[in-house]
Amino acid sequence: MNKSVYRVIGVMSGTSLDGVDLVDASFTKNEGDWHYKIHKSETKSYTKDWYHVLKHLVSKSIEELQEIDEAYTPYLASMIQDFIVVNKLTGIDAICSHGHTALHQPDKGMTYQIGNLPSLFEILKTPIVCNFRVQDVALGGQGAPLVPIGDKLLFSKYDFCLNLGGFANISTDIEIHRIAFDICPVNIVLNHYVALLGFDFDDKGSIASTGDVNLGLLNALNALEFYKKAAPKSLGLEWVKLEIFPLIDSFQLPVKTVLRTFVEHVAIQISTVINQKEQAQVLVTGGGAYHSFLMSRIKEKTSNKLILPEPTLVEFKEALVFGFLGVLKLENEVNCLSSVTGAKQDHSSGIIFND
Template identity: 55%
Template structure:
């Protein structure tokens, strides 16, 4: 860190498996809101890696250890390519989220693969990663972690909503930051679009032509998770155990599945943001214009989109920021959000070539 500025590469891989998001960011240490995303890129996964990460939830403990190392090597290669491509010379450290394979906080388990030591050795840089484990050990959900960034970087918005594999929301209520997962989004929509040979349903065009299955919609809206008070979080396990079997039992026509699930997502999200025109919406779901239209319909609002860099790379940006806070021992994980026993500074630091 130098001259009141810190230069960080941040990495994020989401549950929708779009790829690895990378940002090179400059932060003003005296006023964090003064940040600049200098370079950004999404590196898509090969079909082999996408398949591996999809199936990792079923791996043995030994296979997960190997995956942790091999995925760390992959991230090291991706970061090196990013540095070379943009001719980046000034780096204080790299902050990596890794990729979530297991998330069962109720059982004290959360696993993000991507070994920090492997990455540090590959890129010859300091690496900060493993931001969730400590929170789970402190009795928290280990998620969501982005709200500290919402609080300190985007406080001019009433709500910060992310539409990724899952939708999550963050807002300040009576001086306390509240945040939680609302419902699955792209992790379900993309799964059924894949069955049509597509990566995703572009702009929600297929969904818009489907028919709402009222029985399925009612069953989805009646799921017990939606009655729980926050803090609460979702994982792939829950989708596989609850959502997919329910959908497959009640509907087989994919356009109708997509149409019904879009309606479900819009209804769940609108309960939170109803009546507010001060909503920052980010994540890949923003480009599903049909979903956004249905959210506007139920929430009785008009959604104005922010810059494409923030839409696409906000999570990578905030993991870079979590690294900044961790590097100086400042709180980057809020008990009001995760349910942990205390606020704390999460993240493990690795230095290159440590024996």
């Protein structure tokens, strides 16, 4: 399939478990350059039952994950179908879906995203492009992050593209190569601890802003081995459960102190990265961009300019880019960069279901 204009649905479910992000977007290729337009967008929240299931995936065996996958795929398909019907969408070339990460241990050659079964096509009767991470891991890569190809081709005017979701990840050009990596956890930790107070998230950081920084915990977090590693590197929920939660819990601190300290940790780790360039323009997207207190702490530690785009892009950039990854796959163009993931070579990743 080679076209100058593609109309696709991009689908993304992230580690923060706030739901499934869907975008109806078009991508146009003009003299070698790609341009995008978002027509419709929506986040469909998970039911309480599915939220509970997805939150505990890392404790499941492969066999259990496969059973969950069999149930999750039609559930995901129903969300996509509802998005199509409500918005009266027609002329869709493909549905490009990330699925939901159930297992990510690239150092062991393993990654598994549920919701990428052939039944997705059987239900939706529309070409599906999915399972973007597996091939990269098979080629020795981290399988993450995958968004940087979109950063490079769609958002090249920014020096850094920073996403604040379950994890903070960033991409930038170093000489002629795009590099990208996970910086640190963000919402996956903040939401975990604010839930102890009965909230889904800390709105604008209002609770964190009332706490005190615990220097002992802050120093222990900043000393974690992951931060000493060079890119490419990526994080998963498994690492958070193994390294972050036990460390924080060992200090037995009030929740507001934990939140305040972790915000400071995130601000330090992010500013350390973006301060490697001077007078840089930093595009900030993801739910964490609305954490006003975190944003203020990052701004305090950098002279670079943090740019928040319009809300649709803040909230749906990752779903948009996974739609774009699908388009590149349909074009048989590179959509996964070895300079980012550490794979043996650049490649066109993903699986297509269309019959």
